[in-house]
Amino acid sequence: MKVAERYTDAELISAISSEKDLNPAIHFLYQQYSGATRSFIMSYGGSEQDADDVFQETVVAFIDTVKKGKYRQESSVKTFLASVAKHVWFNDLKKKERAGFREKQYESTRDHEEQDVSHQIGDLEQKQQLRDLLLQLGEACQKVLLLFYYENLSMKEIVDHLPYENEQVVRNKKYKCLQQLTGLIKANPVIAGQLNELIK
Amino acid sequence: MSLHQSNALIDHLDSHFNADAPSRFTPEQKEEMQRLIAEDEDVAREWNYLQLAVEAVHDAGLNKQVKAVRKEWEAQSATAPEQDTTTAPDTQEGGIVRNLYRNVMRVAACALLVAGGAAIFKYVRLSSSSLYSDYYNSYDLNTSRGAANQEAIEQAYSTKNWNQVLALFTTGSDRNNKTDFLAGMADLELKKFDDAIAHFEQIIATNSQSHDDYFGDEAEYYLAISWLGKNKINEAMPTLEKIRKNKNHKYYEQVNKMSFTDLRLTQYKENK
Numbered sequence: 216m217k218v219a220e221r222y223t224d225a226e227l228i229s230a231i232s233s234e235k236d237l238n239p240a241i242h243f244l245y246q247q248y249s250g251a252t253r254s255f256i257m258s259y260g261g262s263e264q265d266a267d268d269v270f271q272e273t274v275v276a277f278i279d280t281v282k283k284g285k286y287r288q289e290s291s292v293k294t295f296l297a298s299v300a301k302h303v304w305f306n307d308l309k310k311k312e313r314a315g316f317r318e319k320q321y322e323s324t325r326d327h328e329e330q331d332v333s334h335q336i337g338d339l340e341q342k343q344q345l346r347d348l349l350l351q352l353g354e355a356c357q358k359v360l361l362l363f364y365y366e367n368l369s370m371k372e373i374v375d376h377l378p379y380e381n382e383q384v385v386r387n388k389k390y391k392c393l394q395q396l397t398g399l400i401k402a403n404p405v406i407a408g409q410l411n412e413l414i415k
Numbered sequence: 416m417s418l419h420q421s422n423a424l425i426d427h428l429d430s431h432f433n434a435d436a437p438s439r440f441t442p443e444q445k446e447e448m449q450r451l452i453a454e455d456e457d458v459a460r461e462w463n464y465l466q467l468a469v470e471a472v473h474d475a476g477l478n479k480q481v482k483a484v485r486k487e488w489e490a491q492s493a494t495a496p497e498q499d500t501t502t503a504p505d506t507q508e509g510g511i512v513r514n515l516y517r518n519v520m521r522v523a524a525c526a527l528l529v530a531g532g533a534a535i536f537k538y539v540r541l542s543s544s545s546l547y548s549d550y551y552n553s554y555d556l557n558t559s560r561g562a563a564n565q566e567a568i569e570q571a572y573s574t575k576n577w578n579q580v581l582a583l584f585t586t587g588s589d590r591n592n593k594t595d596f597l598a599g600m601a602d603l604e605l606k607k608f609d610d611a612i613a614h615f616e617q618i619i620a621t622n623s624q625s626h627d628d629y630f631g632d633e634a635e636y637y638l639a640i641s642w643l644g645k646n647k648i649n650e651a652m653p654t655l656e657k658i659r660k661n662k663n664h665k666y667y668e669q670v671n672k673m674s675f676t677d678l679r680l681t682q683y684k685e686n687k
Binding site: 237238241242245246258259260267271274275278279342345346348349350357360361364365366389390393394396397400401406 | 418421422425461464465467468469470471472473474475476477478479480481482484485487488676679680683
């Protein structure tokens with residue numbers, strides 16, 4: 216097996232913040248911390264699939280928090296990840312409760328630290344909703360937007376990746392796709408409501 | 416907002432997003448755009464929607480990247496043992512190391528099996544009533560006063576004559592939290608959990624009205640134990656959690672010695 220790079224907490228934060236070599240950092244997070252999360256989720260009645268999904272969500276939330284400079288480094292990465300995983304899992308259970316699952320038994324085990332991370336990682340449910348909206352776009356739109364806004368490719372580089380004639384065609388496509396996505400967001404009553412509240 | 420304005424806003428966003436990208440705006444045009452966002456509510460709203468859209472793309476991209484690495488990591492983890500068996504024959508020195516490694520792994524696997532078996536056994540065995548058996552301790556009545564001065568109910572309790580305790584409680588007219596508690600404990604000894612619970616709850620209710628704490632801590636602890644005996648861990652947990660958080664509680668030490676992992680596991684098992 217390929218040996219993952221080893222990082223101290225500070226090196227890990229630095230690797231994620233600089234966005235260079237993000238993949239080895241993610242690999243390290245999985246190798247080092249996924250086991251503990253898996254045990255935790257399964258001890259609380261989750262399946263292996265639940266555990267995998269929760270840890271993925273946890274890693275995404277952690278990286279996003281670090282990239283946005285919101286990670287306060289008051290606790291170790293291990294403790295922070297455990298708190299985020301708890302937060303994600305209890306929120307999942309809450310959602311299941313809405314669908315008839317009984318989860319009140321777990322409420323008493325929510326600790327201060329786990330609730331505190333929620334301020335750092337933001338509204339995960341809203342992020343999930345936004346992600347779902349993006350999936351409603353066609354594949355071509357998703358690709359253009361991801362290549363430009365996530366991969367940071369220039370119009371010229373995108374022309375090399377996708378079957379478009381020239382940069383202007385890609386630019387027009389990107390306008391349309393982004394407007395389509397904002398249209399979907401506007402049509403989502405929950406998210407639109409939250410935004411309108413912010414602007415007032 | 417017109418399509419032209421919307422596209423201009425997107426270009427402005429892109430220049431924010433990527434400072435190195437060539438901008439089609441002059442510094443004055445940029446300033447004008449900023450002013451519009453600050454002053455025009457429609458433009459501000461559109462600007463926020465665009466930022467949210469880009470945020471969504473970011474989040475989806477990161478998710479995709481993490482998922483891809485996760486898949487790669489899972490594949491590597493899954494193929495690791497196969498790679499061991501397909502390697503070329505060992506050199507003598509390497510072979511010794513490898514054999515040692517294999518033996519260590521075998522011992523580790525056996526230990527894991529034993530631990531796994533123990534965990535399964537423990538899980539199967541866990542129940543409220545098993546926890547009740549583990550955690551129940553009889554209450555020792557403080558007999559600092561001379562035996563001759565003990566009231567009849569205390570004497571009956573000290574001699575473990577549980578039925579006599581209950582009879583004296585029923586016929587006695589001088590009831591207080593102490594007699595209620597002793598009757599509750601006698602019920603608990605006789606495994607009459609409902610009756611015990613009624614006595615302990617009576618004490619808690621009395622204290623709550625009188626703002627007193629006479630036999631309050633004792634009643635709370637044994638109430639939780641009674642709920643365990645009755646196989647109702649959900650009812651026991653809030654009280655145990657409450658005691659666990661209160662260092663001044665008389666039963667703080669006892670409750671802190673309890674395994675909350677076992678308690679929660681039992682809770683999970685019985686709520687499934």
